[in-house]
Amino acid sequence: xxxxxxxxxxxxxxxxxxxxxxxxxxxxxxxxxxxxxxxxxxxxxxxxxxxxxxxxxxxxxxxxxxxxxxxxxxxxxxxxxxxxxxxxxxxxxxxxxxxxxxxxxxxxxxxxxxxxxxxxxxxxxxxxxxxxxxxxxxxxxxxxxxxxxxxxxxxxxxxxxxxxxxxxxxxxxxxxxxxxxxxxxxxxxxxxxxxxxxxxxxxxxxxxxxxxxxxxxxxxxxxxxxxxxxxxxxxxxxxxxxxxxxxxxxxxxxxxxxxxxxxxxxxxxxxxxxxxxxxxxxxxxxxxxxxxxxxxxxxxxxxxxxxxxxxxxxxxxxxxxxxxxxxxxxxxxxxxxxxxxxxxxxxxxxxxxxxxxxxxxxxxxxxxxxxxxxxxxxxxxxxxxxxxxxxxxxxxxxxxxxxxxxxxxxxxxxxxxxxxxxxxxxxxxxxxxxxxxxxxxxxxxxxxxxxxxxxxxxxxxxxxxxxxxxxxxxxxxxxxxxxxxxxxxxxxxxxxxxxxxxxxxxxxxxxxxxxxxxxxxxxx
Ligand code: GDP
Numbered sequence: 001x002x003x004x005x006x007x008x009x010x011x012x013x014x015x016x017x018x019x020x021x022x023x024x025x026x027x028x029x030x031x032x033x034x035x036x037x038x039x040x041x042x043x044x045x046x047x048x049x050x051x052x053x054x055x056x057x058x059x060x061x062x063x064x065x066x067x068x069x070x071x072x073x074x075x076x077x078x079x080x081x082x083x084x085x086x087x088x089x090x091x092x093x094x095x096x097x098x099x100x101x102x103x104x105x106x107x108x109x110x111x112x113x114x115x116x117x118x119x120x121x122x123x124x125x126x127x128x129x130x131x132x133x134x135x136x137x138x139x140x141x142x143x144x145x146x147x148x149x150x151x152x153x154x155x156x157x158x159x160x161x162x163x164x165x166x167x168x169x170x171x172x173x174x175x176x177x178x179x180x181x182x183x184x185x186x187x188x189x190x191x192x193x194x195x196x197x198x199x200x201x202x203x204x205x206x207x208x209x210x211x212x213x214x215x216x217x218x219x220x221x222x223x224x225x226x227x228x229x230x231x232x233x234x235x236x237x238x239x240x241x242x243x244x245x246x247x248x249x250x251x252x253x254x255x256x257x258x259x260x261x262x263x264x265x266x267x268x269x270x271x272x273x274x275x276x277x278x279x280x281x282x283x284x285x286x287x288x289x290x291x292x293x294x295x296x297x298x299x300x301x302x303x304x305x306x307x308x309x310x311x312x313x314x315x316x317x318x319x320x321x322x323x324x325x326x327x328x329x330x331x332x333x334x335x336x337x338x339x340x341x342x343x344x345x346x347x348x349x350x351x352x353x354x355x356x357x358x359x360x361x362x363x364x365x366x367x368x369x370x371x372x373x374x375x376x377x378x379x380x381x382x383x384x385x386x387x388x389x390x391x392x393x394x395x396x397x398x399x400x401x402x403x404x405x406x407x408x409x410x411x412x413x414x415x416x417x418x419x420x421x422x423x424x425x426x427x428x429x430x431x432x433x434x435x436x437x438x439x440x441x442x443x444x445x446x447x448x449x450x451x452x453x454x455x456x457x458x459x460x461x462x463x464x465x466x467x468x469x470x471x472x473x474x475x476x477x478x479x480x481x482x483x484x485x486x487x488x489x490x491x492x493x494x495x496x497x498x499x500x501x502x503x504x505x506x507x508x509x510x511x512x513x514x515x516x517x518x519x520x521x522x523x524x
Contacts, residue, residue: 005318008354009272009356010272011272012081012084012272012273012357013083013106013356014083014104014106014273014313014357015083015266015270016101016108016109017088017108018109018125019112019122020120020122021121023116023122023141024141024253025111028111028259029074029087032076032083032085032262032263033074035078035193036077036263073087073342073360074087075357078267079263082356083266084356086101086104086358088102088125091436093435093438093439094435094436094439096387097296098125099385100295100385101296102134103132103383103384103385104295104296104313106135106273106274106356107135107136107137108129108136109139109266110122110125110126110138111141112140112153114140114141114142114153114174114250115142118160118161123160123161135240135241135242135246135271137240137265137270138247139253140251141253142252142253142254143171143178143250143252143257144255145175145252150171150174151228153248157248163243163246164246165245166232166240166246166247167184167247167249168247168249169184169248169249169250169251170224170225170229171250177213177214177217178252178255179191180209180212182204182225183198184229186198186200187201188201189208189209190257190260193259194256195260196260204222205222240269249261249262272356273285273315276315277381278291278379278380278382279382283316283381284316285316285356286316288316288317289317289374289375290317290320290325291315291372291377291379292312292314292372292373293372293373293381293384294371295311295312296311296417297309297367297369297415297417298360299446307364308363309340309360309361310361310368311358312358312360312373313356313357313358314353314355315355317355317375318352318355319336319350319352319359320351320352321336321350321352323335323336323375325374325375326373326376327366327367327372328371328380329371334366338361340361340362341353341359368491369384369417370384370386385521386420386520387435388433388466388496388519388520388521389419389434390433390434391433391436391437391463392432392463392498393431393433393440393457394429394431394459394460395430395432395455396457397453397455398454399454402453405451406447406453407430409453410430410432411491413446413447414432414491418443419432419433420432420433420434422465422490422498424488425485431498432457433465440457461500462499464498464499464500464501464502465499466496467494467517467521468487468497468515468516469515470515471514472514475512486498494521497517505517
């Protein structure tokens with residue numbers, strides 16, 4: 001019997017991993033995929049064997065720099081749940097990409113290095129999740145190494161993040177004597193992730209557990225587990241879902257501890273696809289009609305084809321291969337002929353995807369970040385953010401004959417979200433804006449390798465950029481007329497004000513009270 005829409009939606013879990021670089025996100029991702037099998041979803045998809053790629057081929061620059069600069073999605077199944085794991089770039093220069101990806105998840109796993117605790121990037125990403133009410137499961141990693149006392153780590157989470165903690169598991173020993181994970185409420189344990197099912201015991205004093213610990217540490221460590229059982233807050237599903245409390249799991253992604261506990265927690269406690277806010281109404285995941293939005297565009301996943309993949313998060317209903325969808329921005333209809341699911345190392349055609357799923361839609365520039373696709377309804381999903389760039393440059397071309405080609409290439413890069421593009425009102429050459437300097441390297445590399453356009457960047461006289469608006473249209477026009485040389489238009493033709501420094505911006509903001517200057521714009 002075919003699965004009902006409600007059942008299919010209920011078993012979806014769409015999440016991201018947030019962490020400071022080096023905490024173990026990549027290792028954990030690999031292990032999740034391994035335990036999840038990263039396999040095809042039975043009956044839902046057909047493998048396309050001759051189109052296997054390795055992720056590392058996606059971008060040369062990623063390899064060269066040894067950092068993940070592209071966001072990707074990985075779908076896998078475990079224990080009856082379908083997981084969509086959205087990868088986020090670790091480097092802060094690509095923060096805007098990460099923030100956009102977080103608009104497409106329902107929960108997040110926060111990975112903390114047990115020796116280092118909460119690090120700056122963890123804190124920053126946590127704050128983004130909190131703004132969006134994304135519930136968080138904590139995974140304290142690297143317990144196989146010298147690490148801090150677990151109580152100290154819990155205290156630090158509570159203090160630095162103002163978030164209640166409820167340890168669900170506890171490490172059985174740590175460092176050299178790390179020997180498994182103990183489930184505090186269930187009184188079960190796992191020696192390692194190789195134990196598919198947790199083993200029941202009477203309590204931490206049971207021989208099966210205490211026997212794992214070195215004699216000289218045994219009493220203290222058993223005592224610690226008993227104290228954790230006694231003294232720590234119990235897990236509260238509602239408080240977790242509302243973002244007030246994080247369940248905490250301990251383990252070692254590298255040595256295969258605690259990953260199974262974590263994946264089970266995501267299945268059991270992680271929220272199913274939530275309702276999404278559109279401009280005119282809230283869209284429930286279980287509504288029959290398909291709606292979705294684009295949060296990421298990725299080019300060059302296949303070096304042989306210059307294709308662009310738009311990653312869409314399905315918000316409601318079922319996206320079926322071959323269906324026609326309305327691109328609300330243009331009002332035109334597009335055929336979804338080859339939506340794709342992504343696994344660890346390959347992608348396969350998706351015959352159907354349900355609310356919560358993330359699929360890639362190959363296209364040649366039709367779809368942009370922030371686009372909404374529906375079965376006809378005119379709604380727009382809001383909230384995929386666009387951040388005011390912090391670095392503004394002019395692109396200098398060595399070969400002036402190629403100016404037209406450059407213009408097209410920059411337009412495409414801007415639609416993919418690689419850079420932002422601003423066309424000055426006074427007709428002077430376009431300005432590109434980025435949040436982090438590495439994005440300029442990516443732009444340069446891609447213009448060279450994909451478009452054979454060697455470019456350099458020139459300082460622009462501007463360093464601050466704000467979108468401008470006003471309730472009174474005439475007032476906005478007056479402002480624009482009075483600052484013609486400092487106004488540019490973004491990809492959507494929305495006006496921005498460019499200033500040489502913050503002081504210049506503040507000065508104008510003081511003088512023009514009716515003008516609103518904003519540093520974040522929703523796409524659309
Ligand atoms: P990312 O930057 O967060 O993606 O971190 P990686 O997964 O690349 O891990 C950073 C380093 O920590 C690598 O050398 C990993 O092998 C190591 N690592 C990750 N998890 C563990 C762990 O559980 N124990 C130990 N000892 N090392 C780990």
